[in-house]
Structure formats: C-alpha cells, structure tokens
Amino acid sequence: MIKNEKIKAAEVQLTGLNGEDLGVMSTQEALLLAKQHKVDLVCLSLMTSPPPCKLIGAGAAKVEAQQAKKKASKSPDKRKVKEIRLNLAMEDHDRDTKQSQAERILKKGDSVKLVIQVHGAKEGVAGKEWAEQLSKSLAEFGSKTTGVQVSGKQVVVQLDPNA
Structure with missing residues (x-):
C-alpha cells in the first residue's frame, strides 16, 4: 500500500x-x-x-x-476438488452411497471429480454413459465444468457447485 x-x-x-x-x-x-x-x-x-x-x-x-x-x-477460487473413485462393477447400494457423498461435497461448496475405473473400449462407453447419468442426477447441486473425458482406463468428469 x-x-x-x-x-x-x-x-x-x-x-x-x-x-x-x-x-x-x-x-x-x-x-x-x-x-x-x-x-x-x-x-x-x-x-x-x-x-x-x-x-x-x-x-x-x-x-x-x-x-x-x-x-x-475467502474467495471462491479457493475451492477444493474432492475426487470420488468409482468402478463399473460396484453394487447399486455402493453407487448410491458415492452419489450421496458427491451431493454432500457439492452442498458444502467444493468441487467433485468423479473418476470411473474401466477396462477396455466397451466398458469405456458404459462408463461414459454412467458419468452422464451421474452428472444429470447431481444437476441440482452442481454443473459440469469439463465434458466427460474417456482416456484409457478411466472416465473422468468434474462438477462445480451451483452458485
């Protein structure tokens, strides 16, 4: 000054x-x-x-x-990015638990990075569909900042909380 x-x-x-x-x-x-x-x-x-x-x-x-x-x-640029790892072979109950975990993180004001582990091209398509489905179901809490990225053994999408 x-x-x-x-x-x-x-x-x-x-x-x-x-x-x-x-x-x-x-x-x-x-x-x-x-x-x-x-x-x-x-x-x-x-x-x-x-x-x-x-x-x-x-x-x-x-x-x-x-x-x-x-x-x-206290600016919003100090947001934390919390990563949630998922697997296509998960049971429905575990998927619900991970989704509610993502909801809690978004409500708190932090970003969520959903990482879905896949094996091969066929699972990559299924993983992408599941990532789209998850981001739609979490739409009231957060919006996608990146598109759904399929790369090798994982599908990644990041959601930021709605302001």
Whole structure:
C-alpha cells in the first residue's frame, strides 16, 4: 500500500473522505488536503494514469487493507476438488452411497471429480454413459465444468457447485 509522500505521480484522481469525487489534482495539493483533515492519502492502484487515490482516516487504511486480504482468502477460487473413485462393477447400494457423498461435497461448496475405473473400449462407453447419468442426477447441486473425458482406463468428469 502506497500512501502519503511515497506517491510519486505528478497528478492523482482524488476521492474524499465520504466517497465524493474531488477530481484530478496535483499530488502536492492532495497531500496538503490530507494534512488539513489529519488523514492519509492512499494510492488505490498504479495501473492507471492519473492513479486513483483516496483520503482515509489515520489507521483506517491499515484496517481496510486487512479486511481486503481477509475477503480475498475467502474467495471462491479457493475451492477444493474432492475426487470420488468409482468402478463399473460396484453394487447399486455402493453407487448410491458415492452419489450421496458427491451431493454432500457439492452442498458444502467444493468441487467433485468423479473418476470411473474401466477396462477396455466397451466398458469405456458404459462408463461414459454412467458419468452422464451421474452428472444429470447431481444437476441440482452442481454443473459440469469439463465434458466427460474417456482416456484409457478411466472416465473422468468434474462438477462445480451451483452458485
């Protein structure tokens, strides 16, 4: 976080204490304004010209940065991918158990990767059909992110939870 005298830009796009737009002004003017109000001048981004800056109460900038960091750690990109291994020779009860396990994982907010073990081309077709059937029955909890992939000895499909 760049603040006060560390801001090297000649001009800044300034936002006031209450979120009002104060327009483009020289960095020196913005610093004087910050000192008058006894607050910090904080640069929000260096990617634009002039960089957007904001007047923030002393100490509040640090708290705001900590909150942003905390919120970023809870982002949906941190989803776990749980793998469930299946076999075509499984009994119906075991299939139901694995399906309910996948439902629980999707409800919790994690992704599910269904891996069906197959042997040969004929079983590959049956495995693909079963994967399609499973993804349809889990449609209310999650949607396919990848198509059903048949490769050698396994059929794989990944489901992400519905938002």
